[in-house]
């Protein structure tokens with residue numbers, strides 16, 4: 001775990017001293033957009049041009065794998081999967097774990113080397129996902145929220161897949177859902193888990209469970225978050241919820257309730273898990289190994305608790 005400072009790796013954990021024990025997520029550095037013709041930033045949607053660097057453990061990277069699958073982009077965008085253990089070298093391309101592929105594009109040893117290939121004097125955290133452009137040899141984007149918006153539509157002309165998870169008429173509703181879900185759920189579990197004071201933990205964990213109660217209410221009356229259409233808002237929530245009982249409940253101390261205790265949220269999770277192509281993007285060995293093994297300030301002995309993984313392939317009964 002560390003970060004790059006002027007192109008040099010420094011092994012340091014998150015600083016919570018200057019923020020009263022609170023985890024504050026840093027903003028991302030590469031924010032370009034792929035569009036159908038490349039008119040916006042020079043990145044045109046072309047088959048075989050782009051490569052995704054992901055971790056199966058990471059909920060943000062998971063979003064991009066889901067959109068790649070939903071949009072039928074598997075033959076157009078290649079992928080490398082990092083090793084689940086993120087230790088003093090950060091994410092690595094060790095391939096001695098089932099499903100970890102190594103860097104299949106450039107053969108580099110560490111994820112930081114991908115950032116250095118884009119900018120040799122870069123400063124900042126080395127995060128996944130990364131969307132890499134093979135043509136110009138740089139990072140297009142390392143912001144999952146923007147990568148999935150690109151994947152949602154930019155390649156439609158190439159694939160003929162026009163499924164739209166961000167329909168214009170629902171955009172304000174999707175953005176409003178995303179904003180609360182990001183702050184209180186997606187990032188809320190991290191704020192609870194990485195807090196180093198009781199006050200910072202309390203400030204995250206109460207809103208988190210209030211938000212889960214709110215979402216359970218929505219899903220008791222609607223099939224999906226915005227009503228009867230499955231949208232980006234559902235998928236952005238899904239990658240946190242599917243990890244919840246296996247890791248966040250125990251490791252991040254989000255233990256007022258489990259997802260299996262919320263009948264509608266749990267059934268909705270099973271329905272989304274069973275959407276064709278999605279189950280293949282969920283890898284519990286990587287998820288469980290990553291969290292319990294990588295955060296030595298939280299779990300210094302790296303003991304991976306037994307825990308059950310809920311039966312996400314059980315009938316969901318929704319619809």
Ligand SMILES: N[C@@H](CCC(=O)N[C@@H](CS)C(=O)NCC(=O)O)C(=O)O
Nearest residue numbers: 058059060125126127128142143144
């Ligand atoms: N804003 C980024 C956040 C990505 C992120 O924080 N990824 C985590 C893994 S779940 C990471 O790579 N952390 C490494 C670090 O912070 O050093 C996104 O959504 O794409």
